[in-house]
Amino acid sequence: LFNEQIDQFRAEFLELHPYDQAKIFETQSEKVRMQIYSYLSSEEIADVMENIDIDDIEPFFSEMTPPFAANVLAEMSTDDAVDILNELDKNKVASFLTIMDKEAAGEIKELLHYEEKTAGSIMTTEFVVLNANLTIKEAMRHLRKEAPEAETIYYTYVIDNQKRLVGVLSLRDLIIAEGDWLVSEVMSDRVVSVPVGEDQEEIAQMMRDYDFLALPVVDFQNHLLGIITVDDIMDVMEEEASDDYSKLAGISDVDGPDDSAFTSAKKRLPWLIILLFLGMLTASLIGRFEDTLDQVAILAIFIPLIAGMAGNTGTQALAVAVRGIATGEFEKQGKWKMIGREAGTGLITGTCCGVLITLIVYFWQGDIFLGLLVGISIMATLIVATIAGSLIPILMHRLKVDPAVASGPFITTINDIISILIYFGMATAFMNLLLH
Amino acid sequence: LFNEQIDQFRAEFLELHPYDQAKIFETQSEKVRMQIYSYLSSEEIADVMENIDIDDIEPFFSEMTPPFAANVLAEMSTDDAVDILNELDKNKVASFLTIMDKEAAGEIKELLHYEEKTAGSIMTTEFVVLNANLTIKEAMRHLRKEAPEAETIYYTYVIDNQKRLVGVLSLRDLIIAEGDWLVSEVMSDRVVSVPVGEDQEEIAQMMRDYDFLALPVVDFQNHLLGIITVDDIMDVMEEEASDDYSKLAGISDVDGPDDSAFTSAKKRLPWLIILLFLGMLTASLIGRFEDTLDQVAILAIFIPLIAGMAGNTGTQALAVAVRGIATGEFEKQGKWKMIGREAGTGLITGTCCGVLITLIVYFWQGDIFLGLLVGISIMATLIVATIAGSLIPILMHRLKVDPAVASGPFITTINDIISILIYFGMATAFMNLLLH
Numbered sequence: 001l002f003n004e005q006i007d008q009f010r011a012e013f014l015e016l017h018p019y020d021q022a023k024i025f026e027t028q029s030e031k032v033r034m035q036i037y038s039y040l041s042s043e044e045i046a047d048v049m050e051n052i053d054i055d056d057i058e059p060f061f062s063e064m065t066p067p068f069a070a071n072v073l074a075e076m077s078t079d080d081a082v083d084i085l086n087e088l089d090k091n092k093v094a095s096f097l098t099i100m101d102k103e104a105a106g107e108i109k110e111l112l113h114y115e116e117k118t119a120g121s122i123m124t125t126e127f128v129v130l131n132a133n134l135t136i137k138e139a140m141r142h143l144r145k146e147a148p149e150a151e152t153i154y155y156t157y158v159i160d161n162q163k164r165l166v167g168v169l170s171l172r173d174l175i176i177a178e179g180d181w182l183v184s185e186v187m188s189d190r191v192v193s194v195p196v197g198e199d200q201e202e203i204a205q206m207m208r209d210y211d212f213l214a215l216p217v218v219d220f221q222n223h224l225l226g227i228i229t230v231d232d233i234m235d236v237m238e239e240e241a242s243d244d245y246s247k248l249a250g251i252s253d254v255d256g257p258d259d260s261a262f263t264s265a266k267k268r269l270p271w272l273i274i275l276l277f278l279g280m281l282t283a284s285l286i287g288r289f290e291d292t293l294d295q296v297a298i299l300a301i302f303i304p305l306i307a308g309m310a311g312n313t314g315t316q317a318l319a320v321a322v323r324g325i326a327t328g329e330f331e332k333q334g335k336w337k338m339i340g341r342e343a344g345t346g347l348i349t350g351t352c353c354g355v356l357i358t359l360i361v362y363f364w365q366g367d368i369f370l371g372l373l374v375g376i377s378i379m380a381t382l383i384v385a386t387i388a389g390s391l392i393p394i395l396m397h398r399l400k401v402d403p404a405v406a407s408g409p410f411i412t413t414i415n416d417i418i419s420i421l422i423y424f425g426m427a428t429a430f431m432n433l434l435l436h
Numbered sequence: 437l438f439n440e441q442i443d444q445f446r447a448e449f450l451e452l453h454p455y456d457q458a459k460i461f462e463t464q465s466e467k468v469r470m471q472i473y474s475y476l477s478s479e480e481i482a483d484v485m486e487n488i489d490i491d492d493i494e495p496f497f498s499e500m501t502p503p504f505a506a507n508v509l510a511e512m513s514t515d516d517a518v519d520i521l522n523e524l525d526k527n528k529v530a531s532f533l534t535i536m537d538k539e540a541a542g543e544i545k546e547l548l549h550y551e552e553k554t555a556g557s558i559m560t561t562e563f564v565v566l567n568a569n570l571t572i573k574e575a576m577r578h579l580r581k582e583a584p585e586a587e588t589i590y591y592t593y594v595i596d597n598q599k600r601l602v603g604v605l606s607l608r609d610l611i612i613a614e615g616d617w618l619v620s621e622v623m624s625d626r627v628v629s630v631p632v633g634e635d636q637e638e639i640a641q642m643m644r645d646y647d648f649l650a651l652p653v654v655d656f657q658n659h660l661l662g663i664i665t666v667d668d669i670m671d672v673m674e675e676e677a678s679d680d681y682s683k684l685a686g687i688s689d690v691d692g693p694d695d696s697a698f699t700s701a702k703k704r705l706p707w708l709i710i711l712l713f714l715g716m717l718t719a720s721l722i723g724r725f726e727d728t729l730d731q732v733a734i735l736a737i738f739i740p741l742i743a744g745m746a747g748n749t750g751t752q753a754l755a756v757a758v759r760g761i762a763t764g765e766f767e768k769q770g771k772w773k774m775i776g777r778e779a780g781t782g783l784i785t786g787t788c789c790g791v792l793i794t795l796i797v798y799f800w801q802g803d804i805f806l807g808l809l810v811g812i813s814i815m816a817t818l819i820v821a822t823i824a825g826s827l828i829p830i831l832m833h834r835l836k837v838d839p840a841v842a843s844g845p846f847i848t849t850i851n852d853i854i855s856i857l858i859y860f861g862m863a864t865a866f867m868n869l870l871l872h
Contacts, residue, residue, distance in 0.1 A: 211667040231647040241677030249755030261780025279741035286737040300736035301722040305715035312845040319685030344697025409748040
């Protein structure tokens with residue numbers, strides 16, 4: 001493709017958007033990648049690396065020479081460099097930080113302390129601050145100087161002499177303002193900020209609601225620590241959405257369309273095996289009703305219907321509850337209102353489906369008692385399963401258990417068990433009516 | 437709260453961010469809202485309306501007097517006004533457009549033509565364009581003048597004399613450049629644009645990948661029609677994620693935590709009733725194997741296990757396929773590779789679970805034939821259900837059928853039926869071994 005024609009390759013490659021550079025880079029063989037490392041500067045490679053998916057990046061940093069890798073990390077946005085270091089093993093991180101230029105290493109070390117998925121872990125420290133006492137003219141001069149390094153210049157944050165955040169100034173306000181006004185006169189002092197430990201999902205919600213392009217991050221004394229920009233928040237939104245989605249599907253991570261069959265199986269098997277054991281529990285439960293089954297074998301044909309309806313309604317309730325918790329609506333309304341509403345929903349859907357199925361079974365099998373048994377079972381099942389579908393995630397949330405446990409297939413299997421108990425329990429109790 | 441104290445109310449209310457204004461506004465009674473309409477100007481109400489959820493907005497426009505409502509719409513960003521008009525009934529839209537100021541009505545009418553969920557429907561026409569022949573100084577003057585009206589000024593788009601899009605200039609580049617340079621010298625001519633009919637999900641993907649804050653929309657002759665800003669894209673991302681999530685849960689819309697039980701039931705019942713009929717299909721299928729069941733009643737106890745495993749693995753495969761289609765990974769790889777990978781995954785998970793369950797059933801029931809029957813059924817079921825879980829959404833996508841049909845519970849029920857056929861088919865075929 002490009003044998004030794006360094007200049008031509010550089011000219012063509014660097015014309016592209018870094019995202020496209022990254023796409024091309026990723027598809028090259030290791031041999032070609034080695035050539036690319038030697039053709040481009042560490043700053044140019046840093047742009048490429050910032051656009052590679054974080055899950056795929058580890059091999060590239062392993063194949064670079066350590067000093068080159070350290071330089072690339074130093075040239076990257078601090079927040080992106082930290083994300084990458086969080087993917088590498090500890091020894092490698094330490095060695096990179098040792099050979100790296102002192103200033104960059106210092107900035108990175110500071111951010112490495114913050115817990116994953118908090119404001120601290122996604123913020124960048126490359127931003128522009130203005131002192132409240134500057135004039136607009138001085139502020140513009142400062143901004144022009146800082147622009148090449150900063151992650152965004154569209155919002156600048158204003159601090160007082162104690163470095164506390166006191167205001168925000170958009171570039172829009174800045175270019176409209178007269179040159180001799182003071183920053184403190186033009187800025188908005190109603191600045192919204194987030195504490196450094198704030199959860200990233202809350203921040204995404206906030207930026208979306210308020211249409212912010214950037215958000216300042218402060219410590220408990222209101223000192224400005226960093227800023228979070230909208231491009232990082234879009235990645236967070238994607239990550240959180242994909243996370244909720246994976247949980248509902250009962251799979252550890254849906255985002256691997258280029259996984260091999262083996263990797264996919266490894267991601268799904270743990271779930272399937274847990275569910276297999278839960279399924280055995282259902283089987284042994286039905287086993288206890290073997291006498292009932294022996295007497296009225298026809299009962300068996302409605303097992304999948306009843307278990308399936310329980311699973312479906314439980315998944316619906318689960319989805320609503322999980323979204324309610326994620327969007328904070330749940331906190332606002334309180335758990336009782338939410339559970340009460342689900343109980344009401346279960347009652348309505350249960351009654352409708354129950355009446356319908358009673359009629360269908362009656363006309364199909366000509367047996368009103370069988371119809372009533374199936375109908376009442378469906379009704380009771382839908383009510384209980386709907387409540388369980390919302391109650392279980394709320395409990396998990398309450399107990400601070402990882403809500404991944406309350407995933408779709410798990411709720412489905414729990415509801416299978418509940419529904420079988422209701423159905424066979426009632427069938428056994430009213431056996432004499434069924435045998436007539 | 438604020439009896440006739442107009443000035444104080446105005447001062448306090450207008451200090452707030454429009455999003456907070458909207459939150460307060462929404463919780464007021466109709467009587468108080470009527471007072472608010474009279475206290476604030478149509479421009480101030482427009483800011484509030486832009487921050488109200490689109491699904492909740494209809495009643496507010498119905499309770500305003502028509503001339504006031506028309507003024508509010510005229511003052512809003514064109515794209516937001518169009519979104520609202522799409523929610524109202526046609527007659528009302530026509531009457532608002534008639535009383536509205538001509539210029540605003542014209543802009544809105546233009547956007548109303550575009551199909552929902554395309555670039556045209558989410559773009560705004562309030563943006564700044566620069567002619568390529570301006571100097572930087574002239575461009576800055578133009579920008580300052582246009583700033584109050586424009587949705588964003590951080591990216592300005594450059595057109596030639598035929599109004600064709602030729603470049604993009606960020607405000608960052610603009611403030612760094614010298615005053616007497618030409619716009620055409622400073623701008624980037626590698627401007628990325630989207631056609632007006634482009635799907636909104638593709639656009640969201642693109643803005644996220646390229647970290648754009650705005651994206652120009654063009655017609656087939658490359659004329660600049662509008663721009664899409666990142667705040668609208670964040671709403672699109674949320675909408676699409678919530679859409680995928682709802683589909684997987686088999687519910688028309690999970691985003692209604694303040695719905696009543698009745699509204700919730702209305703959203704869920706259609707699905708439950710369809711699934712009820714599909715469940716009856718399963719029941720009648722098992723009914724055909726009544727003889728088999730009568731002879732070996734113990735077969736019934738494994739029905740929920742096998743059907744459940746089929747449902748779970750199908751949901752996993754479905755989730756991966758839907759995400760693959762949504763992120764475009766599927767187009768890249770081609771359907772055969774994806775289906776082949778799913779078949780491999782099904783084979784691995786099927787073999788593992790099959791061997792495990794054979795052993796468990798053998799030790800539990802002491803019957804190796806029953807163990808083998810359940811084990812081989814699980815294996816065959818997992819392979820078929822995994823393939824079905826990925827094949828069905830791909831087919832839907834191919835046939836341009838609304839993929840909502842391929843939702844989680846639907847796939848689960850299809851896989852229930854497949855699994856029951858496999859299990860009872862095998863049981864009937866090898867009946868003599870089971871009876872020994």
